[in-house]
Amino acid sequence: MGALLWSLSMPATNAMSYSDVPKTHSNYYDILYLEEHDVIVDRASYGMQDIVTREEVAVMVAKAIGLDGSKPVDTKFKDVKKNNSNSGYIQAAVDAGIINGYTDNTFRSTTNVTRGHMAAFISRAFTLPTGTKTFKDVAKNNTAYAAVSQLAAANITTGYEDGTFKPQNNLTRAHISAFLARAMRYEAQTHTMEAHFIDVGQGDATLLQLATGENVLIDAGTDAAGETVVAYLQKQNVQTLDYVIATHPDADHIGGMVDVLKAFDVKHFVDSGKVHTTNTYKNMLQAVDAEGATFTVPNAGDMLIEHTDVHSYVQVLYANESAKETNDASLVVKGGFCSEDVLLMGDASADVEAQLVKQANVEADIVKLGHHGSNTSSSLSFLQAVKPNTAIISYGEGNSYGHPHKEVVANVHKVGASMYETAKQGHIVATIQCGSHTVDQQASTPVVPTPVVPTPTPAPVVPTSFANCTELRKVYPDGVKEGHVAYAAKLDGDSDGWACETTDSNDKPAPAPVPTPAPKPQPTGDVNSGSYVVPGAATSFKNCTAMREVYPKGVKTGHPAYAKKHDRDGDGWACE
Template identity: 50%
Template sequence: MNKIFSVLLTLILIISMSLPATAAQAKQVFTDVPPKHSNYNDIAYLLNKGIISADKNAYGVKDIVTREEVAVMVAKAVGLDGTKRATKFKDVPKSHANSGYIQSAVEAGIINGYTDGTFKPTAKVTRGHMAAFIARAFDLPNGTKTFKDVKKGHTAYEAVSQLAAAKITTGYEDGTFKPANNLTRAHISAFLARAVKYQENLNSSKKMKVHFLDVGQGDSIFIQAPNGKTMLIDAGTKEYGNTVVSYLKAQNVKKLDYIVATHPDADHIGGLNAVIQAFQVGEFINSGKSHTTVTYEKLLETVLSKNIRYKEPTVGETINLDSEVKTQVLAVDAKTSNTNDASIVLKLTYKNVSFLLMGDADTEVEAQISKAYNVSATVLKAGHHGSSTSSSLSFLQKVKPEAIVLSYAKDNSYGHPHKEVMANIKTIGTKAYATAETGTIVTTTNGQTYSINAKELIVPTTTPTTPTKPTGNVSSGTYVIPGAPTSFKNCTEMRKYYPSGVKSSHPAYAAARDGDKDGWACELK
């Protein structure tokens, strides 16, 4: 009997030792942070992660933190190198205890120095500064929340709204954030612990990435679905084919499950031939629009020679990219006389986040799909590189995007993005991003929140100019803009007057075609 009792007692002791401690049973590490302290769990979490250390009896919960302390804590939280090394600051020598973490945080763009060449490691940190440091360090969603003392236009607005979107902060009960208040160790511990937990939850969730590649005056979109499948939509002009190939290889792409050629214009399909030569392709999805160009013919020949499954989609059907991502064709028209209007328009919806990818579809197509489908989307890839032939105000108001991506080349001859489009974007008050200004733009989402790794485009306040009304019939290609020459040396010159191109029946088309190696590009886009 005693032996049985002894065994039972041993088992009870083992089980009790393995049970998690309650708040009352939790070990008190710091003298000023008892288990009942409101920030006990945050501080214990950071201690367990190695972000802070128990090298002092008291934590100093009410102490105001310095730039050095915040830099070190944030650097450790995101796993930066803390090895001592030379910095660019005259007040942080290599021998400084935290020179490595400070330099790493600076290199990562989390914190900056001052114009006089100093870092000022002992300077106090405000709540507004803290918000900026954390927003730069973590993959936080874009936010729109304002506080009474942090409204749009405030220097801390972007960062604070991101923290609010990630539920890292809710502000004070009176509706303020108090960005100018100094930051205590208790506060930085709470904010940082929540940020680390947010990042961990994001990393554990299945993510989708949509890359808007910088291919100059063209389009190329690469999609990585949560299940690992991939889709490439267009690849810019022929000159950008190798650029797209290199980018995909840098993303460790071995196979493309789908390639979508939205329509046969060279600035969309020109680089696809190089891509198909470089990767295994599961299915090639084409608008079906006929086009008598060498570039288009070679592309179709390559698809055929490699025995790639070929498909021409129909309006309304879905593409089996991922069971969790609804990928629907909202528009495609192989019979239209305008190649732009043949564009395959796709809407990808991953839980609560969606992407509307317009190709070069114009305002008529926008109106059609608005009537037939729910076009509201989180992110809109604007049609036709920001041309006024697309992105009508009524359409943007129906889409209600939180972000608009424009793909065009800086100082392009077409004048993209047109003032009318920029005025429409300004009117709806959404954020805009441009490949010409920031390079390739990558959006990441777990289906609930999303982030964009690009600098927002400042949309100027403009008064749209009323374009000169052409004479003649547009559909027959006989229209002429008053004051425009009747002949051109090449297509580039022609597009200065006719940004959207002209029909082959236009009186000036032949001269332009003869003077341009890709003269067919003069056709209406």
């Protein structure tokens, strides 16, 4: 069952909307977590001891696992009509097998829910381990036994101090907040996304296995690499490819597509739209027709897969089927999970990179560099905008193009990214969790050209002997002390160890004035308007929790810290 997978970072403590939930309450952070993830809505008070009904449970659990019930529907229950604003969530929860109706074709929305019922609902909604823990009041023949044991195994519940679970007790809003928030956190910890950069020699083939279960293949290497790609996918237990993307019609990217289309069930095929006259391209199109996959030429910005509640997605950032150069017709694809993103550049040139920086959010933790590490791509300004932690280069050892070019390797080094190369490490797998990622290979050591140190201009020759103080002060306006190369006793008329000094009341040089420090820059804007700017503060934040430490009310479009990935509802205001 798909469930909400999100960052485990602690929510911002200034977001609480409920007057009856003080920060000292044991469920404070659970309720705050649910509120930040839109499982519960703002209201004056939370009602900690209010008894939860079947309708409330259906709505909250459906939202927690990302079911779309926002549109009212006519349910199959005679007591839940379309005029009930929650009818869509009730039907979605029923369809997902989370909650059932009664044999008389009613749902009974206002019926109270017990703690035992809630255990069953959560075990159906989330993927939990099989448990063995028992409670004194939950015998093995109890209908709630298996579900309660699962909750205990996942540390969603520990029961009461007396060793009981009290499955017959009515469920309060305090209980449901704890159960759901802990289940959501557990689910987030157990899911990952994987990005497989397949070693196909001088070519490209990347498999994204999303945390939400979809398989997406971007390019398939050369014709000779087709069998390699098929074998690799089979080893990853791939049976169905939800999307296959051909970034552009060059043979080193689409040559293996025929083998892939024959070997797997492909639901959707995405093409750049750039027409080519080669047999490789024609054979690919014929294989798509034979497979029966839907054929799409996307526009820039099209979202192929999107689970907004979990931030699991695949998007086409750039598309241009009218580009003069085949490489510049490359589809640029971005995917991600939680707060980690992967950017795949195809063979896009530096000109395309410059457009992307202006038109899209290119920040990504992992970037597969464009055009196999050619210096036609991966400009320093682009990599500085991407801010990657990890850079992948897919190329063949000893290729005739000299890939990767030294300029690109130097740029990777300058932005501080770890570099991985298929020619050196073979298949490369990045495992992405909420807020971090790991790579199962040893990073390459970038070979950086030795910088050219300019020859310093020699300092002008300064005289060390002067006929009189007038001449000495032309070079040393305040005179010189004894021990200085230009000091001479004949120029020290008062024998105080200071020759040719400009005199004051103490017969010593006047002290240099102390500069007044410049005033520190002050914050500008109204903190409630979304335009509040703190000079010197960071402009890039990992998530809303980090942003709100500097901008407690969030920021609007146009603010230097605004990022589209933090604007979950698309209203132009991030992390509000």
